[in-house]
Amino acid sequence: MDKARLHQDGKVGKRVFAHEIDNEPWWRQQKAPLVCPFCMTPVVSVRTTVGRAPRGALFRLAADRAHDDVCPLNPDEVLKKIARGSHGVATMVEDELHLVLPSDLGQIDVDPPAVDVDPAAPPADPFGVDVATVRPLLPPVINSAVVIARFLHRHGYDADVVAQFKVRRDGEKTVMNWGEFCHGPSAGDLARLREEIGDGGQSRHPVAVYARVTAIERDKQQRPVLHFADGVGFTVRIRSNHPSLLDPLSVGDFVLAVGTWKVWVPTRGRPELQMFAEEHWQLAHWTYDDVTRCSGPPHCPPPLSLAQRTLRQARTAPAAPVPKKPGASPSARRPGGQPAAAAARRSAQPPAAKPFPVPPAPPAISTQPFPAPERPAAAAVPAPVAPEPVMSAPPALPPRPPLPPAPLLPPEPVRPAVPARPARRRWWAFGRRG
Template sequence: MDKARLFQDDRVGNKVYAHAIDDEPWWRRQKTPLICAFCVTPVVSQRTAVGRAPRGALFRLAKDRQHENVCPLNPIEVLQKIAHGSQGVAVIEGDELHLVLPDDLGQIGATTPVIDTAPADNGDPFGTSISTVRPLLPPLINSAVVIVRFLQKHDYDPDVVAQFKVRRPGEKTAVSWGEFCHGPTPDDQAQLFTRLTRGPKPQHPVAVYGRITEVKPDSQGRPVLHLAAGKGFTVRIRSDHPSLLAPLTAGTFVLAVGTWKIWTPHRGRPELQMYAEEHWQLAHWTYDEATGHSSRPACPPPLSLAQRALQQARSAAARKPGPGKPARLSPKPPSPSGPPTSAAPTPDASPQVQVQPPSAPTPTPTPTPTPTPTSEGSPASSKPTSIARPVMPDATPPPEPTPPAPPLPPLPSTPPRPTTPPRRRTRRSWWPFSRRR
């Protein structure tokens, strides 16, 4: 805990804060009795540890003591409230609360948000009420926000943190809370940096909890959230939608849940970054460590229809095959109905048609123009002619009037025609002499 109250002569006195413990205040030198800030359970002060196991100054419960049932810092009551409103993603096992993690981020957003029927806790300056973050959040995110804020009230007391654990996808054995939520110190975030660089990488969404130190625009003018820098790397939150990061300012505490990765720029230190795509990935609130006042948690507004259309277009463009990948073949267009025009059919595939010889053979048949068909469709007129001439078959049969037409018969052999000599170009000097003057 970060605050307590003096208890002298069976009377409740003023509040005292954990940040003054290392300065040896008078109540610590005189060993004045202390109680919880929200109930009458005795507590003791603990200084900052010096050595290999650093810890923060805080107030801890006295030995063999528990908070009262009505106290908002009672872990048993808080665990019951979280499990009751989690829609099954948080279960109680003994004196522990297990948060069940999904395989990917899409499963978190697909769940139904928690409907908050409790009154707003605007009148609670310490923010100890357990309520749903507005706009409505998925059950897992809302449960994680409540747990983090509860641990913040206890200054991440190891004994209190040990009561919260997580179950990874496909596993029944619960692991520590630090496997899912990394924070609030840079050393906690360095553990995630080591997991992503050296492996094995987490197979589930992870969360980073910390305080925003500054907000700076990137090269395209979009805001970028900077968290406390670790040793050799920085922690930043980015987004293609500036509206998701606009409500968050410097000094705000944030819980960012999503897919984290390592990005190494050409110049500068490596970056532990996350790209926010949905409003429920970022829950933020303010907390004053000196006074213990806490604001109601909130999250950015959801994406608009135009932003979702842009997001879907970018996702579709990312799924298209690159230049090195073969594109899908388009279906073959149907062939046109009708006789082929580019090549004649082979003799094996077409039926053999016998051509009748002329009735009166001549020594050298000369091609004659085909007579114009009459209205009945006969090749010659019904009137007799003075000279009977044989009718030769045309070099190319007329097209069939009704499709589809049968395949064409093989063409008869014709003597080769003499090649025509190329036409000489007329000289321009000849033209003036042919004009009339």
């Protein structure tokens, strides 16, 4: 617990806080009796421990003591209350609360049953242990995780109280401790998460980080960036492509961020443990007063608008494949030392225009007139046959004598080769013409 009350002479005195324990106040030196801030159960103060598992100062129940049944810090009653309001995602197993975590981040965003609650009405739960306290309504898994984180914060993350909360992934029988799902708020918890992810990796299942905002920065596009306490050799930030998800938060707020965390290693600077928020239910935040040690009601950013969702779908849609031109790869080279890209550009030039094919000539049309219709021929009259004249054969001529052979011509003399005369070039007043 982070606070207690003095109990002297049968009367309840003022409140004392855990951050005063390490300074050895008078009530600790005099061993003044202390009780729970909400019931009459005795508690004791424990200083900050340093070592392999450091823990801050806190108030712990006295030996063999338990909170009253009506006390909001009674783990047994709070566990049962969370299970009743979780819509089935949290179940009681003996004295432990098992939170069923979906294996996929997209399965978390389910519409919870409608609850008839006036958003303008003040919260009816002054201790922050009700499940339906976050507006707009969050998925049951996130809402239950918010209540558990706030409840453990009030107990100072006491090991005995933390051991009563377990997490189980959907479809698996093995349960894991709460610290394996929700990391923080100490720097050692975030360092273990960074070691589990590794450089350049990301979480295999949704992970929650519970931390406090130390600064709000701006990226190159002037979008807000939440900066948490740095670890040893790395930074912790939450980014988003939608500024409306991070604008409602301010410095000093506690945040429970659920999503896929990864380690980004820049070329310069330290590695960054980061998460990109895409939905409003990934960020639940509330205020905390360091003086009174009281926290305000939890809230979450407004949901994304239709225009923001459309823009996100257009940004995450896969690009259409660009058809590749046929030919060799850009890295290949052709014989002669010329790159294939230059050859491809030459081949891409339009070919020379070809002459249009000449259509075949139409069939010739006869210019002769149509033949006259045939008429019946008259009866043929045989003509008189004249006798052929008898001719005598001509006398035979004597044979011609053979021609004499042609005289031989002298060989043509060989002319010497004359070198070709260079083409005459004509010059123009403004340069060579041709």
